[in-house]
Amino acid sequence: MRLNIVRHIVQCLIIVLFLSPLIAESFLGILPSDWFFFGTLSSSTILGSVVIVDPFVALQSIAASKQLPAASLIIGSVTILVLYLLIRGRVFCGWVCPANLIFEIVEFCARPLHRWLRNQERQIARKTRDGKPRARLASALSRRVKIIVAAGVLVLCALCGIPVFELISPIGATFRGLVMGAWVGIWVLLALVVLEIFYPGRIWCRKLCPLGGFYEFIGRLGFFSVKIKPGCTKCDKCKIVCLCDPSVLNPVIQGSDVVVRAGDCMLCGKCVKACPDDLLSIKPVLPLGLPKQQSK
């Protein structure tokens, strides 16, 4: 099965889902609240009664207000949390987040430019330094930086008394703009797209996004993971295609573990398809297991 195609279809369906109440309103004259689904990525209502809330927004609001949250806030965010924890935290990033889809498209379209930039830099490096091009900006940061960003956002929320990330969030910025006329996120998103074009390496999703950091933090608790069978030839093809951060594959490639446990993995399935020996697969795995040496 082409998991990656299924994933792209899901990503597009999510966008359609969020825009559907507006489409229904303008073409069918149905009020958004009478439609089966309405809301934004922060919070939505399904079938007029089931409320779901982005747990990181809920945390920001609780940190900002320093008060006991409303029952609907807790129920809504726990519902989402449980759903993701049944699979894997960062499934949100890989399968739901519209920003991730946008950056995937940008990366795909800018690939010739990235190749050209890389070649140019190699040529310059050959003339000026000892032949080694400078490391990419993105690879200078650890994948865990986004957890610190997430924690920083929560501290800032508590200090300022407002859910600060929601003011500028580029995630779902288009729905926010269309649904709410709040377009700030679109500028942040555009700025990040420009960055992605000229500083390749998915720096936002891999290193900086606090929402991704939050899901990375709980990511290890999921019940599904990428598993490896013995026989890895260390060709690194999986690392080249890895959507989250290629370093998460290191333990299974080096043989020190049979499962990709890092919270970063978003189960995009790209490594599964890339492996020339079909050694990788997505399997149900009990969370919080200890590393298991690969049998030789």
Place this chain on the structure above:
Amino acid sequence: MSIPLPSVLKGLAALSVGIAAGYQFFSTGTTRKALLRPPGALDEPEFLSHCLRCGKCGLACPYRVIKYDDSLSQGTPYLIAREGPCRLCDDFPCIAACPSAALAPVADKRAVKMGIAVIDRDLCIALQGMRCEVCYRVCPLIDEAISIEYSLRKGDSHHAIFEPVINAEKCVGCGICEERCIISDPVAIYMKPRGS
């Protein structure tokens, strides 16, 4: 020595990102006067901390009059009474849609406190001796939040003035009077948001 093309491109990209960020910072940093919040809204600082900026109150509003702020309180809901006042629905769908109780439940429409209406006595034509009473007639709390007070016109023993008077205790600040007022630019009756 000439600067290599990749560095020029990267520099231009970084510069444009910087300009966009700066533009955004300065355009959102402008302070503005208090906003007329939807019914049930908590006091302003608490409201700003509770509100998730999810946009559901605006989607739930059957009249679709809730707008979203684009200044520093980015994405928080408010109304412009002249363009679309709150109709004080019996079931308050906006409050029901709020997941974080930033819009807290109210007992009934009399318990709403969005603000109060203020009449500009220099602009109101009733004070010039004409009978208008539009604000009085359209008020959902007629004879409670607004009443007509009669008085003799100054220096005129035959004609009376029928002046609309707001009861600040009872007025909920829905803004229907401001929407309907026949005087424009500026309107003779306007909403003073709670906490301003």
